[in-house]
Amino acid sequence: MAARIFVERDVFMKKYSQLIRHTGNNFLFDLIDISILGTLANTPIHFHAEGLRGTGKTTIIRAAKDILPKIKRIKGCIYNCDPSNPHCPEHRDLSNKDIEQLGTELIDMPFLEISPSAKKGTVVGSIDLKKISSREEPEAALLLGTIPRAHRGIIFVDEINRIADTSPELADILLDVMGTKPGRIQIEEVGLPTVVIPVQVSIWAASNPDEEPGPLEDIRRQLSDRFDFTVNVERPVDTAVLKMILDGNNEKYNDSYLIEEKKEKLLRAQAIIDDFSLSDEIKSILASMYVDFGLESLRSIEAIMLGAKIRGALLGKNPDIGEIIFLARLALRHRMDAKNLNELIKHLEQRRHQPEKKSEAAMKSNDCDLRKAVLQKNNDQKIGTNSGKLKNKFFSPLEKMMSILTNKFSSSAGGKNNRPISSDPKDMDIKAPSKKAISLKQLELKDYVKKEEELRR
Numbered sequence: 001m002a003a004r005i006f007v008e009r010d011v012f013m014k015k016y017s018q019l020i021r022h023t024g025n026n027f028l029f030d031l032i033d034i035s036i037l038g039t040l041a042n043t044p045i046h047f048h049a050e051g052l053r054g055t056g057k058t059t060i061i062r063a064a065k066d067i068l069p070k071i072k073r074i075k076g077c078i079y080n081c082d083p084s085n086p087h088c089p090e091h092r093d094l095s096n097k098d099i100e101q102l103g104t105e106l107i108d109m110p111f112l113e114i115s116p117s118a119k120k121g122t123v124v125g126s127i128d129l130k131k132i133s134s135r136e137e138p139e140a141a142l143l144l145g146t147i148p149r150a151h152r153g154i155i156f157v158d159e160i161n162r163i164a165d166t167s168p169e170l171a172d173i174l175l176d177v178m179g180t181k182p183g184r185i186q187i188e189e190v191g192l193p194t195v196v197i198p199v200q201v202s203i204w205a206a207s208n209p210d211e212e213p214g215p216l217e218d219i220r221r222q223l224s225d226r227f228d229f230t231v232n233v234e235r236p237v238d239t240a241v242l243k244m245i246l247d248g249n250n251e252k253y254n255d256s257y258l259i260e261e262k263k264e265k266l267l268r269a270q271a272i273i274d275d276f277s278l279s280d281e282i283k284s285i286l287a288s289m290y291v292d293f294g295l296e297s298l299r300s301i302e303a304i305m306l307g308a309k310i311r312g313a314l315l316g317k318n319p320d321i322g323e324i325i326f327l328a329r330l331a332l333r334h335r336m337d338a339k340n341l342n343e344l345i346k347h348l349e350q351r352r353h354q355p356e357k358k359s360e361a362a363m364k365s366n367d368c369d370l371r372k373a374v375l376q377k378n379n380d381q382k383i384g385t386n387s388g389k390l391k392n393k394f395f396s397p398l399e400k401m402m403s404i405l406t407n408k409f410s411s412s413a414g415g416k417n418n419r420p421i422s423s424d425p426k427d428m429d430i431k432a433p434s435k436k437a438i439s440l441k442q443l444e445l446k447d448y449v450k451k452e453e454e455l456r457r
């Protein structure tokens with residue numbers, strides 16, 4: 001029998017309302033909110049919580065199951081088909097009228113786990129050979145695994161560093177699921193055609209980088225990079241906080257009221273998510289971050305953009321540079337070394353405190369062209385028509401950014417290539433100075449030290 005892939009709540013687990021937020025775990029709570037809202041808005045957000053044993057990271061993650069809002073699906077669909085965008089083999093070709101007739105139902109947002117001992121077949125799914133009647137249509141007899149069953153929900157992977165080390169096959173599956181948004185899953189059976197189904201799941205992972213086999217980024221860097229955000233969870237350092245934890249507080253509060261209020265807040269934020277956008281200034285800050293700090297992966301910028309939009313909806317205000325600083329720490333922690341990250345944050349902090357001075361400097365500096373490109377591109381986009389699809393609307397700032405960055409790079413690369421490269425001095429265009437060169441020693445002081453006015457002439 002396959003390994004246990006579901007972990008039901010046992011009696012020792014804490015409720016969400018019993019958790020205590022403190023400086024060591026605060027960001028994990030924020031990431032959970034961001035990811036739930038992203039999942040509700042059909043854009044999975046993957047995060048990885050790292051921390052020593054006893055920091056409570058898995059307790060917090062499992063307790064977050066309490067605050068997951070319900071999702072609407074086509075009645076009885078085990079793939080959790082969204083009635084407005086059905087994707088499963090059974091429903092994807094049906095008309096709106098047919099779907100209406102099938103009816104809809106509200107279900108808990110899925111929260112499933114993959115353990116290090118899970119097998120590929122139970123995670124992905126397999127083809128039910130007993131049920132299959134037609135070799136040409138294997139989709140008709142799919143036994144769904146954990147990932148396709150978690151469509152539009154969350155998958156929690158504890159000890160992801162161990163999985164990457166001991167089950168490269170599971171790591172490959174996660175890479176596929178997290179590679180694109182939505183991801184995909186491939187179900188194979190010897191002698192039958194492969195079935196590929198789109199899946200939209202947010203992956204939440206946890207690991208202790210100090211235990212064997214070490215940090216995920218050292219074991220499977222590509223997988224580490226697929227996480228939009230990484231957060232370091234630490235123990236509480238404040239004795240008052242510790243006392244609250246030991247006291248097992250919150251017993252006096254009405255749990256269900258708090259939980260319902262939290263779910264309501266997430267649903268309200270989902271409804272207004274498209275009202276929030278990034279300003280041109282924020283976009284140009286992100287573009288210059290990518291270029292000036294030589295970021296390896298565009299995924300980090302994409303994550304910050306998505307995170308900023310979602311935080312906008314959660315906090316009810318357009319994201320500012322403070323939000324960018326907060327998200328940059330979480331999006332870049334696993335993607336650049338600590339020294340460069342500190343430099344980058346320092347640079348953003350300076351910009352935050354001297355916005356006018358900085359924008360003046362930006363106009364004079366090399367990123368002037370990029371800045372113009374950003375503004376021009378945005379104006380062009382504003383004139384263009386909107387497809388009206390939620391997903392496209394949601395992604396549009398990201399696509400703008402990608403196209404700006406792509407243009408920037410292709411033009412600079414093209415510039416280099418267009419220039420004839422030659423080492424033959426005869427082919428070089430040499431501009432000789434108008435006068436014959438003389439030694440510095442032969443010059444009078446006034447000849448080589450010029451005042452500013454003289455230089456301007």
Ligand SMILES: [Zn+2]
Pocket residue numbers: 074077078079080081086087088089090091092
């Ligand atoms: Zn369906």
